[in-house]
Amino acid sequence: MANRAAGREVDQTEIKQLDTQYWVHPWEELETVGAQNRTIAGRGEGIYLYNESGEKLIDGPGGMWCAQIGYGRREMAEAIAEQVVKMPYNSPWSSTSKPAAVLAEKIAHLAPADLNHVFFTTGGSTAVDTALRFSQFYNNVLGRPQKKKIISRERAYHGSTYLAASCSGKERDKTFMDTDTENVHFLPSVNYYHFGEGLTEEAFCRAKVDDLEQKILQLGPDHVAAFIAEPVLASGGVIVPPPGYHRKCLEVCRKYDVLYISDEVVTGFGRLGHWFASKDVFDIEPDIITTAKGLTSGYLPLGACIISDRIFAQVSGERGRGVVFSNGYTYSGHPVSCAAALKNIEIFEREHILEHVRDVAPYFQKRIRELSAIPLVGEVRGVGLIGCVECVGDEPQESLAFHKAIGTRIDEHCQKLGLILRPLINMCVFSPPLIITRSQIDDMVGILDRGIRLTMKDIEREGIWKPGQDSAERAVS
Numbered sequence: 001m002a003n004r005a006a007g008r009e010v011d012q013t014e015i016k017q018l019d020t021q022y023w024v025h026p027w028e029e030l031e032t033v034g035a036q037n038r039t040i041a042g043r044g045e046g047i048y049l050y051n052e053s054g055e056k057l058i059d060g061p062g063g064m065w066c067a068q069i070g071y072g073r074r075e076m077a078e079a080i081a082e083q084v085v086k087m088p089y090n091s092p093w094s095s096t097s098k099p100a101a102v103l104a105e106k107i108a109h110l111a112p113a114d115l116n117h118v119f120f121t122t123g124g125s126t127a128v129d130t131a132l133r134f135s136q137f138y139n140n141v142l143g144r145p146q147k148k149k150i151i152s153r154e155r156a157y158h159g160s161t162y163l164a165a166s167c168s169g170k171e172r173d174k175t176f177m178d179t180d181t182e183n184v185h186f187l188p189s190v191n192y193y194h195f196g197e198g199l200t201e202e203a204f205c206r207a208k209v210d211d212l213e214q215k216i217l218q219l220g221p222d223h224v225a226a227f228i229a230e231p232v233l234a235s236g237g238v239i240v241p242p243p244g245y246h247r248k249c250l251e252v253c254r255k256y257d258v259l260y261i262s263d264e265v266v267t268g269f270g271r272l273g274h275w276f277a278s279k280d281v282f283d284i285e286p287d288i289i290t291t292a293k294g295l296t297s298g299y300l301p302l303g304a305c306i307i308s309d310r311i312f313a314q315v316s317g318e319r320g321r322g323v324v325f326s327n328g329y330t331y332s333g334h335p336v337s338c339a340a341a342l343k344n345i346e347i348f349e350r351e352h353i354l355e356h357v358r359d360v361a362p363y364f365q366k367r368i369r370e371l372s373a374i375p376l377v378g379e380v381r382g383v384g385l386i387g388c389v390e391c392v393g394d395e396p397q398e399s400l401a402f403h404k405a406i407g408t409r410i411d412e413h414c415q416k417l418g419l420i421l422r423p424l425i426n427m428c429v430f431s432p433p434l435i436i437t438r439s440q441i442d443d444m445v446g447i448l449d450r451g452i453r454l455t456m457k458d459i460e461r462e463g464i465w466k467p468g469q470d471s472a473e474r475a476v477s
């Protein structure tokens with residue numbers, strides 16, 4: 001027992017060794033366990049993470065799209081500690097608590113329209129799972145048990161619980177995993193860059209909305225319970241749908257009495273400069289919104305599924321006689337997580353973080369778009385403080401291995417230069433802490449610029465790649 005690591009000093013080599021031997025990470029590549037060069041995160045402050053050697057790194061992805069207010073906030077630690085000492089846990093079945101009740105009201109107030117009923121979960125997957133299960137439950141209560149199918153989209157990511165994972169549209173992720181293929185159906189990608197095929201954006205939008213309507217008609221409106229969509233597909237590569245897309249999809253959903261679930265696990269809590277993007281950015285009032293991540297800025301796990309009055313009223317009160325929504329978690333409404341969320345929101349309000357995002361986002365978008373002059377860059381896209389620099393990708397012969405190799409190289413160069421990137425294959429995705437300043441944006445974009453150019457030199461030297469005609473022209477213009 002004496003030589004176990006817990007309770008004694010461990011150095012970097014030992015941390016790596018323990019990590020390799022014992023910790024199975026998300027999306028672990030099992031053939032090469034331990035070969036990934038994961039940063040050993042030791043400390044965080046503002047937009048920076050410090051590794052165990054004390055090197056300062058800009059956190060480009062903001063944790064996992066969640067570090068909104070930045071790291072090292074003492075008042076967050078104090079709010080959390082205070083609640084731990086007062087009451088670390090209470091059963092959400094048999095009791096309630098001040099932090100959870102107050103937070104539920106606050107979320108209802110921040111959410112658009114009549115989305116006033118908050119179901120607390122442990123994170124994003126469980127928020128989505130709750131929303132999906134609610135849509136099926138809802139139809140059972142209304143006496144339409146056949147109205148169960150869920151429509152999602154290619155490249156969507158909605159989580160890792162069974163139903164949420166079933167609604168996630170990355171085929172590669174399903175190679176070794178089972179999913180519900182009976183009740184979950186997919187629409188083609190809304191990525192204009194890859195699939196626009198000579199259409200105007202307006203025509204592309206019409207085609208994408210039509211995909212939804214045709215799918216509902218094909219499955220039969222009486223069989224479709226819900227449509228789930230991220231306002232901006234995040235893990236799918238920061239895909240911003242064409243203008244008007246969500247609004248028109250909502251109209252289609254209303255026409256066929258299909259619930260619209262807006263998955264705001266990434267876009268909620270400031271990423272696009274608003275508490276929620278559904279109404280303020282995309283002009284829709286969905287039936288259900290799911291959120292997590294930025295709700296606590298990643299300080300503690302928490303998620304929420306927010307249901308509209310309109311929908312809730314149909315299955316509760318007189319109409320819900322004898323009905324139980326049999327869904328919940330030991331940690332639903334965890335008082336410490338809720339206290340953290342309340343403090344997080346207080347910081348947002350006091351520091352005018354939403355206003356700050358709206359102020360710096362155009363600069364961020366302008367700076368990242370300048371990178372499209374680099375021949376290795378295929379497309380740059382984004383909105384608010386979320387962006388993606390996709391490297392190459394327009395040559396049909398490019399393989400997954402090639403894309404991965406490029407992403408890994410860029411990542412390694414950037415890491416050495418002081419930026420954590422963690423690309424999604426060949427896509428350098430940014431979702432920095434919302435407190436980032438203009439000069440920090442310059443630092444971040446400057447490092448990526450150098451990282452991509454160094455990679456380009458590497459692969460040109462090795463004869464793996466050379467700039468194509470289009471890309472070369474883009475570099476000159």
Ligand SMILES: Cc1ncc(COP(=O)(O)O)c(C=O)c1O
Nearest residue numbers: 123124125157158159230265266
């Ligand atoms: C849009 C979206 N929904 C749901 C999830 C799942 O959230 P979690 O990882 O907290 O379970 C994610 C995670 O990245 C996400 O991006």
